[in-house]
């Protein structure tokens with residue numbers, strides 16, 4: 001997942017302080033629960049009702065959501081895209097891969113590394129899904145369809161980090177120690193869904209906002225991996241393009257599943273779902289690797305986001321397009337339910353938001369184009385500098 005959309009992250013009203021604990025550096029949010037209640041009243045109410053709704057949808061999930069998981073026997077594995085260490089031609093294949101990798105630009109590698117680090121923080125995402133009332137895996141091997149989905153989704157996602165990690169290791173283009181450190185730090189820090197940390201001041205254990213987030217997020221990763229595939233092809237590396245494309249197509253299947261869940265929620269609990277959609281968008285869909293740190297750069301996520309924006313791997317225009325897509329996908333403009341006042345207001349807000357974001361993005365792009373870009377070192381590529 002990836003709002004390397006820096007201005008979105010910056011617009012966030014949450015302030016972070018850092019504290020040192022032994023050798024590790026963890027980031028702690030200072031926004032209080034009381035503030036959050038004032039700002040986002042509906043997220044913190046009626047969780048019991050929402051959990052009940054998810055329980056009543058178990059049969060539906062079994063028939064309509066689990067079908068989006070691909071059987072293991074039909075799934076690709078990392079090995080299908082990489083030199084085979086058990087074959088005699090292994091060394092030659094690695095040499096070929098490294099020869100192709102030499103032709104690719106540093107800024108591309110920074111995007112690919114950031115994508116890989118995001119994928120490698122998967123334990124956090126499974127944890128976050130399991131904080132949600134009504135869908136959590138109560139035992140670790142629960143037969144509940146929501147739990148089966150979360151485990152199946154995680155098992156598919158696990159291949160993404162594996163594949164990118166192994167490719168980058170073989171490419172010889174990056175500093176693996178620095179990258180591995182960044183992953184370890186990120187797993188220590190966790191993630192924010194809609195601001196702050198989890199139940200403290202994020203969306204908490206609200207499955208409605210969580211599934212709006214994943215609907216957006218999985219589409220964002222599909223866009224991002226799709227673009228790294230396209231750019232690899234433009235730079236003449238067909239194998240790398242295939243590898244990124246395979247990940248992008250998994251993400252597309254996942255986004256379809258999550259969007260179907262929210263579509264169903266709109267049908268069974270229209271008012272609350274509209275509120276959840278609007279609240280998620282007010283909080284901004286900040287990407288899950290927002291707290292990334294490599295032990296050196298305090299602004300690593302911001303700097304990485306600027307590279308993805310400049311290269312066009314994931315941009316603020318993509319953010320607006322995804323929002324617009326979701327508004328259309330869920331037919332939000334045409335919903336004519338018996339809203340309470342807040343529901344109507346929420347509908348109006350989300351329907352008008354994408355054009356506003358586009359206008360803001362254009363303005364900030366024009367301003368950036370006028371200034372000289374800064375050169376910033378990235379430890380992932382041995383401190384070589386990139387314009388941001």
Ligand SMILES: [Fe+2]
Nearest residue numbers: 119157160221
């Ligand atoms: Fe993924």
Ligand SMILES: [Fe+2]
Nearest residue numbers: 218221251254
């Ligand atoms: Fe994903």
